[in-house]
Amino acid sequence: MADLTSNFIGIKSPNPFWLASAPPTDKEYNVRRAFEAGWGGVVWKTLGSEGPPVVNVNGPRYGAIYGADRRLLGLNNIELITDRPLQTNLREIKSVKRDYPDRALIVSLMVPCDEDSWKAILPLVEETGADGIELNFGCPHGMAERGMGSAVGQVPEYIEMVTRWCKQYTRMPVIVKLTPNITDIRRPAEAAKRGGADAVSLINTINSITSVDLDDFAPEPTIDGKGTHGGYCGPAVKPIALNMVAEIARNPETAGLPISGIGGVTTWRDAAEFMALGAGNVQVCTAAMTYGFKVVQEMISGLSDYMDRKGFTSTSELVGRAVPNVTDWQYLNLNYVTKAEINQDDCIKCGRCFAACEDTSHQAIAVSDDRVYSVKDEECVACNLCVDVCPVDCITMRKLDKGEVDPRTGETIGDYANWTTHPNNPSAAAAE
Amino acid sequence: MSTSQLTEGIVPGRLDPESYCSNFADHAPPLSAQEARIAADRCYFCHDAPCMEACPTTIDVPLFIRQIATGTPEAAAKTIFAQNILGGMCARVCPTENLCEGSCVRMDAEGEPVEIGALQRFATDTLMAKQSHPFARAERSGKSVAVVGAGPAGLACAHRLAMKGHEVTIYDAHAKPGGLNEYGIASYKAPGGFAQAEVDWLMQIGGIKLVENWQLGREGDGDLAELLGDFDAVFLGMGLSGVNALRLEGEDKDGIRPATEFIAELRQASDLAELPIGRDVVVIGGGMTAVDAAVQSKLLGALNVSLVYRRSRAEMPASTVEQEHALTHGVTIIENAAPIAIHGNGAVREVEFAYTKKGPDGLELTDATFRLRADQVFKAIGQTLGDMPAQVEIAGGKIKVDGTGRTSVERVWAGGDCTHAGEDLTVTAVSQGRDAAEEIHQFLMEG
Numbered sequence: 001m002a003d004l005t006s007n008f009i010g011i012k013s014p015n016p017f018w019l020a021s022a023p024p025t026d027k028e029y030n031v032r033r034a035f036e037a038g039w040g041g042v043v044w045k046t047l048g049s050e051g052p053p054v055v056n057v058n059g060p061r062y063g064a065i066y067g068a069d070r071r072l073l074g075l076n077n078i079e080l081i082t083d084r085p086l087q088t089n090l091r092e093i094k095s096v097k098r099d100y101p102d103r104a105l106i107v108s109l110m111v112p113c114d115e116d117s118w119k120a121i122l123p124l125v126e127e128t129g130a131d132g133i134e135l136n137f138g139c140p141h142g143m144a145e146r147g148m149g150s151a152v153g154q155v156p157e158y159i160e161m162v163t164r165w166c167k168q169y170t171r172m173p174v175i176v177k178l179t180p181n182i183t184d185i186r187r188p189a190e191a192a193k194r195g196g197a198d199a200v201s202l203i204n205t206i207n208s209i210t211s212v213d214l215d216d217f218a219p220e221p222t223i224d225g226k227g228t229h230g231g232y233c234g235p236a237v238k239p240i241a242l243n244m245v246a247e248i249a250r251n252p253e254t255a256g257l258p259i260s261g262i263g264g265v266t267t268w269r270d271a272a273e274f275m276a277l278g279a280g281n282v283q284v285c286t287a288a289m290t291y292g293f294k295v296v297q298e299m300i301s302g303l304s305d306y307m308d309r310k311g312f313t314s315t316s317e318l319v320g321r322a323v324p325n326v327t328d329w330q331y332l333n334l335n336y337v338t339k340a341e342i343n344q345d346d347c348i349k350c351g352r353c354f355a356a357c358e359d360t361s362h363q364a365i366a367v368s369d370d371r372v373y374s375v376k377d378e379e380c381v382a383c384n385l386c387v388d389v390c391p392v393d394c395i396t397m398r399k400l401d402k403g404e405v406d407p408r409t410g411e412t413i414g415d416y417a418n419w420t421t422h423p424n425n426p427s428a429a430a431a432e
Numbered sequence: 433m434s435t436s437q438l439t440e441g442i443v444p445g446r447l448d449p450e451s452y453c454s455n456f457a458d459h460a461p462p463l464s465a466q467e468a469r470i471a472a473d474r475c476y477f478c479h480d481a482p483c484m485e486a487c488p489t490t491i492d493v494p495l496f497i498r499q500i501a502t503g504t505p506e507a508a509a510k511t512i513f514a515q516n517i518l519g520g521m522c523a524r525v526c527p528t529e530n531l532c533e534g535s536c537v538r539m540d541a542e543g544e545p546v547e548i549g550a551l552q553r554f555a556t557d558t559l560m561a562k563q564s565h566p567f568a569r570a571e572r573s574g575k576s577v578a579v580v581g582a583g584p585a586g587l588a589c590a591h592r593l594a595m596k597g598h599e600v601t602i603y604d605a606h607a608k609p610g611g612l613n614e615y616g617i618a619s620y621k622a623p624g625g626f627a628q629a630e631v632d633w634l635m636q637i638g639g640i641k642l643v644e645n646w647q648l649g650r651e652g653d654g655d656l657a658e659l660l661g662d663f664d665a666v667f668l669g670m671g672l673s674g675v676n677a678l679r680l681e682g683e684d685k686d687g688i689r690p691a692t693e694f695i696a697e698l699r700q701a702s703d704l705a706e707l708p709i710g711r712d713v714v715v716i717g718g719g720m721t722a723v724d725a726a727v728q729s730k731l732l733g734a735l736n737v738s739l740v741y742r743r744s745r746a747e748m749p750a751s752t753v754e755q756e757h758a759l760t761h762g763v764t765i766i767e768n769a770a771p772i773a774i775h776g777n778g779a780v781r782e783v784e785f786a787y788t789k790k791g792p793d794g795l796e797l798t799d800a801t802f803r804l805r806a807d808q809v810f811k812a813i814g815q816t817l818g819d820m821p822a823q824v825e826i827a828g829g830k831i832k833v834d835g836t837g838r839t840s841v842e843r844v845w846a847g848g849d850c851t852h853a854g855e856d857l858t859v860t861a862v863s864q865g866r867d868a869a870e871e872i873h874q875f876l877m878e879g
Binding site: 068069070348349350351352354355367371391392 | 469470473474476477478479480481482537538540541
């Protein structure tokens, strides 16, 4: 079994699977259960300043999007930061850390955007023995209306400023959690780096309304006939998160800045993908909220088996491995030509590829009277839609070799060539 | 209780009263909303779906299942009823394993089809439970049509014609409408008086008058010429009222009767405990009627029930699922054997069979014989057309029709089991009745 030990900005954990700051990490009881189940680390649910805690709504906090068989694909929430007294949380953090010294325990923080507030809370956290702090600049609901959470995360200057305070007033490692509710994720990451952050974590949840009650005409979750936008998470947000992680990983300004990947990690494979795109570890929430803490066991065995298969002896060999292959569209090889191929033995003749191609794409699939579906190479633009809609995964894309003629264009497959030199590109660099 | 399963002869009350209730309860209970949602999620929404092609009434299966999946079962029901107004009964009695479900692409993928029949029942039950009728009549045409037979073909034809604005009168020889739905299918397939409830619901379209206990050509009722005089068109859907004989000496002994008679009697019985059944029952035949008679004999408490078919099981008209249904209910299926003699003094005592083999000119009897103890014998070797008006051309023992259901007589159409077209299935009868109605409508509007 591969060694999954993780060292993220000096914080060690037996595996790279941390629970994200969220409802599952709000109390000692839950966190102990998580550690017993095998989680490598926990980011304690966000603490606020000393004083009367925030209050939560007393109606539903979550909205959901489902796939087939009511499988939860996306979840949104309007829960605020911890609504328990600061001292209670600090006491519990200390108790848990004492009993689980090998696990990572990070404390998420969100206090008003002034130096005194941050200066006040940092020593209290440090005293618990926690391994580090995560600055919650991401929550898009509720707290943002009070000038915290994503209201800070959307202003790079604030991020830099608060990060700097934290680095100044604590020796604990500082992770800055970024909001995706922004146009260019690289800017807040750069600001965090300038402020001295040890790492960034992303993504926090996305502004969202999951659904509308069509009888009451109100967004869900509905509180007494009204609804508000919540933070969206779960498998549905993974593609957005992967892209943002990759953008930071390949940005020269932030290259090398450690990243904790968050956003819809549900299986070992999701985790491996985040890590390949540059995340040093991952944080999980929705999968645990859907299935319970036991899911980490599949993540551990799956990642371990994968690393064994690949001959990786440490997670660091996986981290960032796909980053060099993330590029801009203009550099994609236009002489890479593929054609869909249907494996007739596996085809169940549902015809979804045909409907998709005929109605919405390039009319490149033929059907015979006895329902045999085949690809018309002379029409196939290799869009891949047939592969995506096939329920039994019986369609593959065959790469045409150099020297072969593409039946669609009549052109011979040549060497690598991209848009920057393409004759149709008005600003193409002149050929030699 | 003085009788038991061991009592010889044909006697009632072989079982305790509760057993009759459980034995004749719904054999395929309806899906719950949760089950329906899960089942609906399995549909791939195929292009040009094979299930739809396999349905004789061409119900848009992917669409209705998607409508269930999206929480609109009433819309799903309307999709079904638009093609098949008896979609409720068909959901219960169709041999779906040979039709829609047999062609489901999931059969190729994993050998388990989408539960189309059960989903169809879920949708149709939901709508029918609301007692609402999803169709309205068109503007009155002033035309009238006589429909002979209130079975699936006649009802489908009448409903479509009424919907098109014509006035319809249905004549039926029985005391109740429904045809085989009411008199001919196993009780546990449509319990709770579903057949009558379905007819009542169908009649909500309006414009249909029902005349019961009226037989075509019977003295005092009326004949085809009279109908043609009184109506603009006539549809014949009277089914098959006769049964084939074994053509053996002793066939008239006590205890021997057509399976259809037994099934009809059972369906109409108010107390199944009062229905007499033999201890040793022999059913001769290999179709759905034979299976229905055999299984219901068992359920009434018969000790030994044998179903004997002259050809192999693979050749039985009853589907594999039907055969398995019989086997799991304790019916013994004997294949490749034909009756050659009936023994008994006054009442049947034994039936003698000879094993058969395939010869150059068809089936041959071999010398190998055996006898089955029998105090009751049900004949289920096919049904025949009853007396027909002389002017109607017959082909192969059934009414000859063209592709549109037209008979040899001007202004007379026919459909269902009484015609030579298609398989003798409820769903086929519905499709023929419906299509004939469309043809009749076109004819009436042109004329």
